[in-house]
Amino acid sequence: MTVSQFKPAVPKRWLLIIAGALWDGVGFLLLRLAIGWLMLVPRRLGLELTLLGVGSALPMYWFGFSHIAKKNIRRMNEFTHGVCVFAFQAWRGYAVIAFMMALGYMLRHSALPREYLACAYLMIGSSLILGSLLFYREFWNLRRR
Numbered sequence: 001m002t003v004s005q006f007k008p009a010v011p012k013r014w015l016l017i018i019a020g021a022l023w024d025g026v027g028f029l030l031l032r033l034a035i036g037w038l039m040l041v042p043r044r045l046g047l048e049l050t051l052l053g054v055g056s057a058l059p060m061y062w063f064g065f066s067h068i069a070k071k072n073i074r075r076m077n078e079f080t081h082g083v084c085v086f087a088f089q090a091w092r093g094y095a096v097i098a099f100m101m102a103l104g105y106m107l108r109h110s111a112l113p114r115e116y117l118a119c120a121y122l123m124i125g126s127s128l129i130l131g132s133l134l135f136y137r138e139f140w141n142l143r144r145r
Helices: 012-038 043-077 091-108 114-144
Strands: none
């Protein structure tokens, strides 16, 4: 028996779906938390923070998340058949994910007002959802080829 027999392998195109679904899942989770917090503040402040958060998502996507997604897509396109299901993210990226999760936990349990944290969550969550579209687009492009 070899270790490769226990590797949970999938066709490489499914890594794109997994990555997109995870980016969507985290994005929608952040949006849900943000909306819940903004429902507790006066309507005008909530609207202003929502516009700021969602409006900031486009530059964050353009200058940050789109580059990360494209880099992961290029890496995934270099794979051959039967890729490990966890290869949708580079191993180094898992450290970044762990750091972001820890930072999110610390911020949620800090004295920072939730309505301002909601603005950041809207920005990051919306950027992640936009980034997920790149993974889905590449999946459909691979299917057409």
